[in-house]
Amino acid sequence: MGLGSDMYRQQILDHYKNPRNYGELEDPTFSHTGENPTCGDTIQMDVVLADDDETIERVAFSGDGCAISQASASLLTEMLTGMTLEDLDELDRDDVIEMLGVDISPMRVKCAVLAEKVAQDGAKIHTGEIEIDSTKTE
Amino acid sequence: MKASTTESLDIEAIRSDFPILQREVNETPLVYLDNAATSQTPEPVVETIAGYYRHTNSNVERGIHQLSQEASIAYEEAHDRVAEFIGATGGREEVIFTKNTTESINIVAAAWGLEALGPDDEIVTTQMEHHSSLVTFQQLAERTGATIKFVEIDDDGYLDMDHARECITDDTKLVSVVHASNTLGTINPVAEISEIAHNHGALVLVDGAQSAPHQPIDVEAIDADFFAFSGHKMCGPTGIGVLYGKRELLESMQPYLYGGGMVRKVTYEETTFEELPWKFEAGTPVIAQGIALAKACDYLDAIGMERIEAHGQELTAYAHDRLSSFDDIEIYGPPADDRAGLVSFNVDGVHAHDLSSIVNDHGVAIRAGDHCTQPLHDTLGIAASARASFYLYNTREEVDVLIEAIDDARQLFA
Structure with a gap:
């Protein structure tokens, strides 16, 4: 038998063990948190926008939880850098799964998309589109 | 042990x-290895379900015809069989078939609790309760103004019995305790807790979801006023739970659901209700599941x-x-x-x-x-x-x- 699940390919484990852009930013343009209550995963995304108030200049995340949620957040910080808020808004579940590069079992999708939802909701709060305290994926 | x-x-x-x-x-x-969530179902139980639908399927208590008579007798006797399984000598009148443990507990909260509890009363439960009772009694407390107290656990996952004795007072109207914890695996001294509660005039509900499948149960030795458990964790099908209650208590309680099957005489003005346990089984009940649960009891007892x-x-x-x-x-x-x-x-x-x-x-x-x-x-x-x-x-x-x-x-x- 092979070592471990198809869901836990090297990239996922690498980002889980060595998360990129981990921590909090000093003066974020916006910062938002969320959780996946079923797993107890928590994610905070801090974003700094460029002067155009549209382009994502820096992203950091912090949080705690399963490998899928944390690796997804780490990968997302790399992907989002340089994107616009519009690009961010257009991301969906399939983009996240493609980014992870593995098949995510249905029960774990909410772990995978947590960081994406947190970033999207954070952006929408920033632009005044929505008013919420925290994001949940269930 | x-x-x-x-x-x-x-x-x-x-x-x-x-x-x-x-x-x-x-x-x-x-x-x-997920039996605490649901157990697998042995062939004799699967065959009982299939056999019921192949040979007997009919509604109960309404028909004069042969199939309805056969189904009614099997369904009624299933209550007796489950009563025997948990040591309820009162038989079928003390055994209500429900949907699951959660519904059994909700019946106690709604049919007894909403009537019996007020702002000066206390519900005592424990830190290790399943949401099925914890959330239910939290809501009952909120609706009646009663206070809810939680008996603490020690470092080994046992209930702190000194704390239990402190929590249970003359203001306590109900003590709800899980028999076997689905998380810690702790087996609680329910007979001892029951005695403490009764000394203060409180009723006792025991959540037997994790105990009934795994150990001999004697609700009368425990002296539980209510005992709730599910069929699907003990080789039975999903969709059936049991609420055991002491007869005089169940008699004193109002029905939980109203409708057909639980009535004797209905006029436009008023209704008289059926005897126990049917008073608590409104509508077409869990016929196949009830009969299959009795078969699960046979299966477990034979082993x-x-x-x-x-x-x-x-x-x-x-x-x-x-x-x-x-x-x-x-x-x-x-x-x-x-x-x-x-x-x-x-x-x-x-x-x-x-x-x-x-x-x-x-x-x-x-x-x-x-x-x-x-x-x-x-x-x-x-x-x-x-x-x-x-x-x-x-x-x-x-x-x-x-x-x-x-x-x-x-x-x-x-």
């Missing part, structure tokens, strides 16, 4: 009653609940010993020789959900999450845990497969 002086189970013969255990998951044999208990204890102790031999595994709850048939644990550096996903590749089904005890997990200071839970068809070899699968996860995350 009972000494396992009883003859051990013929596991091979038992396993042959459960065809699902022959299937494969991820091209390896299924190792089903012997004491032997099933001894097998569960032996297997759990083995799993506990193997898991605790690793420094990076933390186990929650009492020591190996004093627990219900389950072990909850965490592997350092591997989230319980990741662990569950990885061991699934080895065909192993374990639970990961909060097991419907979120406040208890908060008390333990963890977000989630993994849980292996055993039943009469599990083997030591299956525990060994789990241990190997955990080692795979450990290497992956190292």
Whole structure:
């Protein structure tokens, strides 16, 4: 038998063990948190926008939880850098799964998309589109 | 703990009653260790369900025709069989068929609690309750203004009985306690708690969801006023639970649901209700499930609940010993020789959900999450845990497969 699940390919484990852009930013343009209550995963995304108030200049995340949620957040910080808020808004579940590069079992999708939802909701709060305290994926 | 002086189970013969255990998951044999969530269903029970629909299917208590008579008698007698299984000498009148443990508890809250409780009253429960009772009594307290108190647990996952004696006072109207914890595996001294409660004039509800499948139950020895459990965790089908209640209590309570089947005489102005237990079984009841649950009781009793208990204890102790031999595994709850048939644990550096996903590749089904005890997990200071839970068809070899699968996860995350 092979070592471990198809869901836990090297990239996922690498980002889980060595998360990129981990921590909090000093003066974020916006910062938002969320959780996946079923797993107890928590994610905070801090974003700094460029002067155009549209382009994502820096992203950091912090949080705690399963490998899928944390690796997804780490990968997302790399992907989002340089994107616009519009690009961010257009991301969906399939983009996240493609980014992870593995098949995510249905029960774990909410772990995978947590960081994406947190970033999207954070952006929408920033632009005044929505008013919420925290994001949940269930 | 009972000494396992009883003859051990013929596991091979038992396993042959459960065809699902022959299937494969991820091209390896299924190792089903999620019995605290639901147990598998033996052929005699499956055949009872199929046989009912093939030969007897009919509505009960309404028809004069042959099928309805046969179905009615089988359904009524199923109540007697379940009463016998839990030592309720009052028979069918003390056994209400419900949807599950949760509904059984909700009936007590709605049909008894909303009437009986007020702002000066207290409900005492424990830190290790399942959401099925915890959330229900939290809501009951909110609606009636009653206070809810939680008996604390000690470091080994036992109830702090001194704290229980402090919490239970003359203001206490109900003590609700889980018989066997679905997370810690603690078996609570329910008879002792019942005595304390009764000395203060309080009623006692015992959540038997994790005890009824695994050990002989005598509701009268416990002196429980209410005892709730589910069919699907004890070789029965889903969709059926049981609420045992002392006859005089059930008689004093108003119905929980109204409609057909629970009435005697109906006019446009008023209705008189049926006798127990039918007063609490409005509408077409869980006929096939009830009859199948009685068959599950037959199945378990034919093997012997004491032997099933001894097998569960032996297997759990083995799993506990193997898991605790690793420094990076933390186990929650009492020591190996004093627990219900389950072990909850965490592997350092591997989230319980990741662990569950990885061991699934080895065909192993374990639970990961909060097991419907979120406040208890908060008390333990963890977000989630993994849980292996055993039943009469599990083997030591299956525990060994789990241990190997955990080692795979450990290497992956190292």
